[in-house]
Amino acid sequence: MRETLIVAGLFLLAVALRSARSGSLRKLGAVAFLVATFWLGFFFSGSKIGGSVAVSCWFFLPWFELLTHIRRLRLPLNNRLQHRRIPNPASFPNALEASAAMEVEGFDHVSDCGWKWVGMQQFFRFYWHPEERAIAAICLCEQRGVAFAFISITSQDSQGRTWRTTNFPFSLTLQCSPLIRWNYVPCEQNCFKSILLDHRLFLQRNQIGPELLRMPDPDDAEDALEREMRQQVEFNLASGIIRLTGDGHFKYSNRGLFFLWGQFVKDMVRLC
Structure with missing residues (x-):
C-alpha cells in the first residue's frame, strides 16, 4: 500500500508541476514523471534494473509513431x-x-x-x-x-x-x-x-x-x-x-527514422 501511495503521489506532483506556467517547474515535472516511473518499475520488479527499464520506455515511446505512421509517409518533392x-x-x-x-x-x-x-x-x-x-x-x-x-x-x-x-x-x-x-x-x-x-x-x-x-x-x-x-x-x-x-x-529512410527519433528525444528533454 505504501508503494502505491508513493508512486501515486509522485505522479500527482508531476502533473501539478507540468501544469505550471514556469518553464523550470514544467521541466521539474518531467523529471518527476521519470522518478515516478522508476519507482513504479522498481516496486514491480524489485530491482533497480526494472526501474531503469521502465524509465527507458518513455524514450522509446516515439518508435510507435515512427513505425506505424511516419514510416509510411510519402511527401511531395x-x-x-x-x-x-x-x-x-x-x-x-x-x-x-x-x-x-x-x-x-x-x-x-x-x-x-x-x-x-x-x-x-x-x-x-x-x-x-x-x-x-x-x-x-x-x-x-x-x-x-x-x-x-x-x-x-x-x-x-x-x-x-x-x-x-x-x-x-x-x-x-x-x-x-x-x-x-x-x-x-x-x-x-x-x-x-x-x-x-x-x-x-x-x-x-x-x-x-x-x-x-x-x-x-x-x-x-x-x-x-x-x-x-x-x-x-x-x-x-x-x-x-x-x-x-x-x-x-520522398519518404524517410531507416537512417531518417533514427534521426527523427533523436529529434523526438531532444524535444522530450528540452520540454520548452
Missing part, C-alpha cells in the same frame, strides 16, 4: 505555396496580436499564403522591414486537430548565409543546410519586439552588421521559402535522411 486567407483567429489567438506588433515595429505586410503537407496545413503571413533588412513571418500550423503558431525573423548576408531567429517549439524534422543558422528562443516568448531584439543580438554575436546584410525582396518571400524547402530536400537526400519513392515523392 515539389510543394507549392498558394495564396490563402488567414485561418479562423479563434484557433490562433496570438496571430492577430503578432501581426499588430510587427506593424508597430515598422514591418509592412507582404502576403498571405500556405501549403499542405500530408496531414498538416501551414499558413504563412509575411512582413518585411527595409531598415532591418529582414523578413518576418507568422506561421500557423494545424495537424490532426492540434494547432500552434510561431514567429520567425530571417536575414540573409552577402555570402548567402541565412540567419533566422524563431520561437518554433519543436526540433526540425529534416537536417538543415549549414548555410542556415538558427537562433531558438523559448517557445513561450511570444512578444515580437522581444524576438526582434534577440534577432539583432544574434546578428551582433556573429559579427553580422547591417552593411553585410542583403536587402530582401518582399515580392520574392514566397519563392524564397519554396527554394529553401527544395534545397533542404536535396540536402537530406544527399545525407541519406530521406529517399525518393519514384513517383514524385
Whole structure:
C-alpha cells in the first residue's frame, strides 16, 4: 500500500508541476514523471534494473509513431505555396496580436499564403522591414486537430548565409543546410519586439552588421521559402535522411527514422 501511495503521489506532483506556467517547474515535472516511473518499475520488479527499464520506455515511446505512421509517409518533392486567407483567429489567438506588433515595429505586410503537407496545413503571413533588412513571418500550423503558431525573423548576408531567429517549439524534422543558422528562443516568448531584439543580438554575436546584410525582396518571400524547402530536400537526400519513392515523392529512410527519433528525444528533454 505504501508503494502505491508513493508512486501515486509522485505522479500527482508531476502533473501539478507540468501544469505550471514556469518553464523550470514544467521541466521539474518531467523529471518527476521519470522518478515516478522508476519507482513504479522498481516496486514491480524489485530491482533497480526494472526501474531503469521502465524509465527507458518513455524514450522509446516515439518508435510507435515512427513505425506505424511516419514510416509510411510519402511527401511531395515539389510543394507549392498558394495564396490563402488567414485561418479562423479563434484557433490562433496570438496571430492577430503578432501581426499588430510587427506593424508597430515598422514591418509592412507582404502576403498571405500556405501549403499542405500530408496531414498538416501551414499558413504563412509575411512582413518585411527595409531598415532591418529582414523578413518576418507568422506561421500557423494545424495537424490532426492540434494547432500552434510561431514567429520567425530571417536575414540573409552577402555570402548567402541565412540567419533566422524563431520561437518554433519543436526540433526540425529534416537536417538543415549549414548555410542556415538558427537562433531558438523559448517557445513561450511570444512578444515580437522581444524576438526582434534577440534577432539583432544574434546578428551582433556573429559579427553580422547591417552593411553585410542583403536587402530582401518582399515580392520574392514566397519563392524564397519554396527554394529553401527544395534545397533542404536535396540536402537530406544527399545525407541519406530521406529517399525518393519514384513517383514524385520522398519518404524517410531507416537512417531518417533514427534521426527523427533523436529529434523526438531532444524535444522530450528540452520540454520548452
